[in-house]
Amino acid sequence: MRLLIAAATTFELEHFQHFLDQKFAKTAEHHYCKDNLEVYVCITGIGMMQAAFALAAAIGEFRPHFALQAGVAGAFNRDLALGSLVIVRAELLGDLGVEDHGTYQDMFDIGLMQEGRQPFAGRQLVNSFQDFPLKLNLPFVTSLTVNTVSGSSATIHKRTEKYGCDVESMEGAAFHYACLMKKLPFLQVRSISNYVEPRDKSKWKMKEAIRSLNDWMIENLPTDL
Numbered sequence: 001m002r003l004l005i006a007a008a009t010t011f012e013l014e015h016f017q018h019f020l021d022q023k024f025a026k027t028a029e030h031h032y033c034k035d036n037l038e039v040y041v042c043i044t045g046i047g048m049m050q051a052a053f054a055l056a057a058a059i060g061e062f063r064p065h066f067a068l069q070a071g072v073a074g075a076f077n078r079d080l081a082l083g084s085l086v087i088v089r090a091e092l093l094g095d096l097g098v099e100d101h102g103t104y105q106d107m108f109d110i111g112l113m114q115e116g117r118q119p120f121a122g123r124q125l126v127n128s129f130q131d132f133p134l135k136l137n138l139p140f141v142t143s144l145t146v147n148t149v150s151g152s153s154a155t156i157h158k159r160t161e162k163y164g165c166d167v168e169s170m171e172g173a174a175f176h177y178a179c180l181m182k183k184l185p186f187l188q189v190r191s192i193s194n195y196v197e198p199r200d201k202s203k204w205k206m207k208e209a210i211r212s213l214n215d216w217m218i219e220n221l222p223t224d225l
């Protein structure tokens with residue numbers, strides 16, 4: 001059985017790849033085997049464009065039975081602790097749109113994308129798969145995917161009012177879109193590295209977030225796909 005694991009950057013999966021190096025046979029670059037499990041680690045690069053291209057290529061070539069995206073994210077929702085993990089239930093597009101003088105309108109608002117048109121449910125890319133080969137032992141959240149990270153009070157206020165999402169990333173929607181289009185069962189797991197607030201990297205808990213993400217991956221790696 002083939003499992004595709006995607007992350008934006010190598011450092012987000014460093015400990016997990018170290019675990020694979022030790023416990024699995026490495027059959028090619030980023031490609032591991034153990035018993036009947038084949039794992040391909042796809043480092044997509046940051047952002048929707050790079051993620052979409054890398055995922056389409058990896059899905060086409062590796063033909064996975066299941067795909068897992070793992071990464072860090074910012075949280076709008078202050079009930080989510082830094083370093084804690086979430087599963088993304090639904091993805092929304094946060095900055096694909098137009099500025100109409102002072103007002104932002106997205107593609108659905110101006111009629112250039114249709115609500116409910118496959119693979120969207122309404123305006124969302126919802127993970128509607130049922131049979132997951134790993135434990136869903138984390139809170140489910142909604143996520144906004146953006147090209148430009150929210151870093152000013154004005155942008156944060158506008159995006160919170162318009163979309164009301166729990167977390168923000170730069171690749172999640174591309175992952176949901178690719179998997180839904182390919183009817184490939186998937187799961188997106190994110191670890192909270194920072195709150196979405198006016199940019200102040202001194203407050204970020206990147207190391208802690210990556211550690212908890214990798215620990216979870218090692219503990220929950222599906223072995224019975």
Ligand SMILES: O=C(O)c1cccc(C(=O)CC[C@H]2O[C@@H](n3cnc4c(=O)[nH]cnc43)[C@H](O)[C@@H]2O)c1
Nearest residue numbers: 008046072073074149150168169170171193196199
């Ligand atoms: O230097 C910055 O201001 C900066 C802002 C956002 C992210 C970064 C990174 O180095 C990580 C990029 C990576 O992390 C995800 N991520 C993490 N926090 C957020 C966020 O608040 N909003 C959106 N994306 C976030 C993202 O998916 C990227 O892949 C540096």
